[in-house]
Amino acid sequence: MCGIAGVWRKRNPIAGGDLADVGRMMQALVHRGPDDHATWNDRRLALGHRRLSIIDLSAAAREPMLTACGQGVLVYNGEVYNYRFLRDALQAEGRVFRTVSDTEVVLEALHHWGPDKAILLFDGMFSLAYFDARTGALWLARDRLGIKPMSVAETGDRILFASEDKAILTCDGVARDVDAREITLRLAWQSRDSSFSLFQGIERLPPAGLWKISDAGIEKRCFWHVLDVLDAARIAGDRATDAEHMATLESLIRDSVELHCIADTSLAAACSGGVDSGLVTTLAKRFRPEISAYVVDPRVGHSEADDAERTARHAGVTLHRVPVDKDRFLELWPRAVWHLESDGWHASHVGLLALAEQCRTDGVKVLLTGEGADELFGGYGWQVASMRLWRPWSWPGRLFRSKRRLALRFERQRQAPFRTSIGSAHSWDRNVVLRALSPELNFLQTRIFDRLEPVASPGDRAFLGCCLQDMYSHLQDLLNRHDRLSMAASVELRVPFLENRLIDFAIHLPRRHKYRQKQGKWLLKRVAEKHIPPQNVQARKIGFEVSGTFTAGTQGLLRGGLLRDAMKWSSSSVDDLIDLARRDQPSRLRLVGMELFLRLHVGGDTTSQLTEALHAAVRDAR
Template sequence: MCGIAGAIAPPDRLDEEALRQLGTRMGAAIAHRGPDDAGTWTDAAAGLVLAHRRLAIVDLSPEGHQPMMSDDGRWVIAFNGEIYNHHTLRGELAARGQAFRGHSDTEVLLAAIAHWGVEAALARSNGMLALAAWDRHARTLWLARDRVGKKPLYYGWTGDGTFLFGSELAALRACPSLRTDVDPDALALLLRLDYIPAPHCILKGVRKLPAGALVRIDATRTDARSVPDVHRWWNAHARHEAAIDAGFEGDEDAALDALDTVLRDAVALRMEADVPLGAFLSGGTDSSLVTALMQAQATRPVRSFSIGFDNAVHDESAHAAAVARHLRTDHTELRADGRAALDLVPGIARIYDEPFADSSQLPTALLCRLARQHVTVALSGDGGDELFFGYGRYVRALRNDARLERLPRRLLSRLAGDPGERARLGGVAALRAELSTRNLQDVARHRISRWRRPEHVVRGAHPVVTAYDDPAALLRNGTQADQLMAMDFACYLPEDILTKVDRASMAVALEARAPLLDWRVVELAWSLPLSLKYRNGTLKYLPKKLLSRYLPEALVYRGKSGFGAPVGDWLRGPLREWAEALLDERRLREEGHFDPAPVRAMWSDFLGGQRKWHTHLWSVLMFQAWKDAWR
């Protein structure tokens, strides 16, 4: 796991030394992602520099140093991630006469690109990645991101025409000519979703490469007026439709065995490391299943980690401890209170790099910090909810959509009207909002939105289409449940869940791996009927059935409380003074991003006892904290 960065400057603008200095600055800005080694490589004639920061996981020797050049001298790569099937690829390449100096997966990926080309090498790879591959002969730069979006990649242009890219926005900001104007449309997305989905970015002129995407940059044409085409080398939408068309051939027992086999192998592949390894264990179905499969294949107790809160609503630590005892893992638990959050908050905007407002960012950051004291790699259960119907809001959305289908929906949507932000408070306002929906996408968007009308509070913002609005994001086949999971897989999973874990883990140089997001597990899940995901009120039916092979049913079948934080309590308590300073009316007015009136009114209502406004306020606070961090 590492960090990558680089630039292509206009001809004759920067000499080799200036390019190297720029690359060094960009790499230093993301040194936390790779504290073990640093490297830069330049092609001065093309105006290119590649930078790399290394967190050594596989092959700790200097043979894993990056940027790395291919044997024939044509390709140079800066790579962030892990190729889990690199042993298989190494065997194929060796059979074609390829010799290897070390045993790193980077060297294998580079050789694969040299033999088969970028897209074919990616298609053969099973892993998580963001990469920059420079073709010295064609003078083209290839940027790519893994299938599901585990690893991030930003890119954009400066005012003088320099093309920049990096694992985090911080790398781009290390270039002094980058404009730092806030994009109000992206800010409105933050208020609506708690995150800013790709391709959008909080800074104008900067983009995020979507999951499964590839872009080719011609070094002779790098200005923003010639925006390169983004190509999906792995199209989740098309693969999902194909999996549904193919279906799963077999009964429930066959599906259970298939899931056991592929997930066991996915876990085993992710257990390879030349450094200490462990698991995040919340006690929920997904993390318990991953930990169980790890322990079943380990020769010693697996290191497991959980976090508990002084607020019982968010505390699952006792259940995690019970699972750990049954599996006989070497378990460590961290207790967190408002003071721990208060200590973390001043640095939270730096950790997340771009404004990010999922409040579970706080326990995630604390958990990663705890785990890093003992291990360098941790496996997680991310992805199970989006693949196996794991959210209660799916059930509620389908129920409400079915009820509304029996009513004159178009007429109701005109008469009911959307009460705006008050729809979050329940009662008549929530009913009016639900009646105003026209289709399943409307229902889903209402379920996941914080601010219903963020463009009314963000100055200069306009509504932006996402997977929750775009009819093209809907599958041509499958059930309504498939549509809900597909929308989340396209947007919520990569841009919230995986972003949260990537930034929190890499801030402390911890590699997080997600076996449930192995593409083979993903496509198997897509092929399964809904009855194997949701049955008789049981969410994630098949994963729970599989977990019952490793845990007693009392530890498997229990309610889901999620992985959150008592932010409302904290904002009224230890974080109140911090929040008041960020929401100061004069400051809001002078900075000009928000209309102060609705923000201040919401803060006043919240302090007066309105319990739900903390979710709205947290997104504003995270943006304000981000502004302070980068001021």
């Protein structure tokens, strides 16, 4: 787990200014890799790497790493968990290894098999830059669901890339201009964080992005997308019994957790008390008997700590409670926004940063979490609500409606088939909204729904399709949040549910194995019942909640702030928004979080200055 940076020259050779820019980018990424750093350059490419040593702690595994022939070079952020299997395959084809690191396996696979073949074989999380001197091509790649980040900026004569936007912003000639459209999209609750930057001129590789940079320019494509691999006939034709699917799922999860426990350093689990993290924690105990667990414990409002304690006792794992009170929240909030490079709209952002910092203080470098299970196995209420939208087409509802009216309504509704769809039943309004906001996401929903046509029930299609859509919307926000905030404390966060075989298994499960008897994640919960306390399995799903009192009063920051200027709001509009933020905590977090972002990245305020400003706003509101 690391931070990477690079400069590609389109024409002129690498010069001193380019090397200085790589140095500044590396300094901006020091939190991602405090253990080691190094650089490499040739005529047109300069690379930098900040290392967080996890696998093969020796200096031999340092990056940038070159092949023995010197014709291939790699900087790499992440883990490819099946590297031992790939190493055996490469050795069988005559490749010789100098280290026991996964980095060298990734490099040799790319150089020997070529990126087009090798990338498809990687099972893990990664963003990487690989240069092949034989062809003069630079390859940038990101894992299939975008767990690890990559930002890119193209100027007149250079292409800059790094793990985070803030690194690119340190380079000479890069303007720190904020995109007002992106601010609008985030304020409109669009899922943007993983694939889109708030800064003009900075682009992010999409999930599964595979870009080839050469004298011909940038060739942009993706090596994996759910629409390319989804076999709806496989879902419709599924005849496996509950017991068979349970056995398969349990085996897949166990194998994935074992792979995710590979580390030459300390490892812990984030155990919220829910099904997903509890199952990961319990299974990880088998492979890392010394494992401990962590949970955020807010001093006011709902806390998951007691539920987590129940799971931890059951698994024989020591649980560390990480307290967060109002003062701690206001201290960490600006820091969370700084690392997120976005508005920090959810209270859990601060909680995760607090948890990661406690892990690092305790010497923990790797943290396992249960993220991804709700998207893959149907754990959200809006997925169920999407199914209910299609009741008119279910039996016996369709008996009482004319076939013609149902056909017309079907064609209209398939354009917005899920509960999370943007737009109303009125086609003009819907089309305007879709095109103005996020067409790359909002038109995907119809393509997913149509691809699931072999599934007979429209309600089942909507439920399953909403789960798949969430992989590119809601999950992207979660993955971006988890990477940025864990790495802010130099902690690697791993997501065992997002393993290649688990993804394939989950996206091809029928609805009855995801939602049954008014219960989401039905199959996953049947597996979990064998490993964690029944009370935790059956508990109602509750997201991470922090009392509104933690942020009450902070809305005063909006008066006379940078967000007002960026959005060109009138004074009366600002007053109305401040009143909204006073009454509604989610709006307060979103609006004040965006104000914090602008003051940090445009206004030049420090995180400590903004913590003081938040406290002052709270005092003024009393």
